[in-house]
């Protein structure tokens with residue numbers, strides 16, 4: 187399964203969701219890969235504490251002799267495999283985007299779940315990967331959009347991105363992020379998106395300072411602060427996605443949350459993985 191994560195505006199939380207949802211799937215027992223498809227401003231690797239990876243997606247794009255397995259990093263804290271981008275301008279200028287689709291196809295073959303963190307707006311750079319995907323998640327930041335202009339923003343952004351995904355036959359869902367609004371307002375927005383726009387809302391994630399704090403530590407919030415509001419909300423979004431994608435019924439009780447916490451603790455204490 188390949189899911190593309192996109193957003194109409196920068197800063198909505200696309201990279202954060204890519205990092206945390208891939209962590210959720212990994213902790214739920216799926217072999218998971220996350221790819222930094224934001225080719226010009228790659229930041230995904232920072233969320234996993236990977237800085238300046240020598241071999242990376244850009245190396246693969248610019249040098250056909252690079253081996254895929256050398257560019258994939260196993261993150262022991264989350265169990266996620268990460269295909270990072272390069273932050274060096276030279277690497278970005280010399281890449282050959284034409285190879286992206288083949289690289290992503292080859293990489294995703296070995297995983298149950300692959301997330302691709304795409305560039306902001308209409309993701310022209312990664313559009314070739316849309317044919318490899320089945321799902322598209324649009325991350326919408328409510329916090330920076332006054333609620334009364336929400337409908338205008340939806341017309342401008344969500345409608346277009348949804349149409350784009352559907353043109354490629356993708357199943358499209360929305361994640362609302364950085365929520366600070368009261369429940370009735372959020373309920374209104376969800377109803378508008380689901381009934382008028384016709385797109386399911388798969389997640390509603392609270393604004394939570396634990397998210398940037400975790401990013402600074404290089405550990406996704408679902409592992410770094412598993413009891414935070416954002417971690418809880420992201421797990422719920424993950425449950426919805428898992429039901430949607432794998433058709434499994436999930437009953438998340440106290441025991442499941444406890445097991446998740448144990449599992450992430452175990453991974454941190456006894457890292458089994460090594461760089462692939």
Ligand SMILES: Nc1ncnc2c1ncn2[C@@H]1O[C@H](COP(=O)(O)OP(=O)(O)O)[C@@H](O)[C@H]1O
Nearest residue numbers: 196197198199200201202364392393394397398
């Ligand atoms: N739910 C949240 N609560 C608080 N801060 C968040 C939340 N989600 C993301 N952020 C912060 O917002 C900033 C932008 O997020 P990022 O994932 O990089 O956005 P994008 O990839 O869409 O540009 C980051 O500093 C991140 O830590």
Ligand SMILES: [Mg+2]
Nearest residue numbers: 200201224229
């Ligand atoms: Mg980003």
